[in-house]
Amino acid sequence: MLRVGALLCLGLLLAGCPKPGEGDRAALGFQACQPVIDALAHYQADTGAYPASLDALVPAHLPAIPRAVNDHPIEYQRTAASYRLRFSYEGPGMNRCDFSPETKWVCSGYY
Numbered sequence: 001m002l003r004v005g006a007l008l009c010l011g012l013l014l015a016g017c018p019k020p021g022e023g024d025r026a027a028l029g030f031q032a033c034q035p036v037i038d039a040l041a042h043y044q045a046d047t048g049a050y051p052a053s054l055d056a057l058v059p060a061h062l063p064a065i066p067r068a069v070n071d072h073p074i075e076y077q078r079t080a081a082s083y084r085l086r087f088s089y090e091g092p093g094m095n096r097c098d099f100s101p102e103t104k105w106v107c108s109g110y111y
Helices: 004-011 024-047
Strands: 075-078 083-090 094-100 104-110
Touching: 024 083, 024 094
Parallel strands: none
Antiparallel strands: 075 083, 083 094, 094 104
């Protein structure tokens, strides 16, 4: 089901609607993720590897795992040599932003 904001954006042919990764909700997600990104960098510098889960960062590198936007969890996946961090948010449509140290932020979404 589309939200009112998404309907307005579709009605205006997307004119003036924030793209995935732009706008207030995206900014909240980036803000929530930055302490996690910093903690992952410190953890990797201390241990030489990234943790299996974000729980390993608490409490030495991070007081608690933050939530992203609209109470969606921040998702973490360790990869062979690095990691991927993701947050999702609604408005307009459904969006997600992925971070890795190699690519930085890449956001996508749909209505």
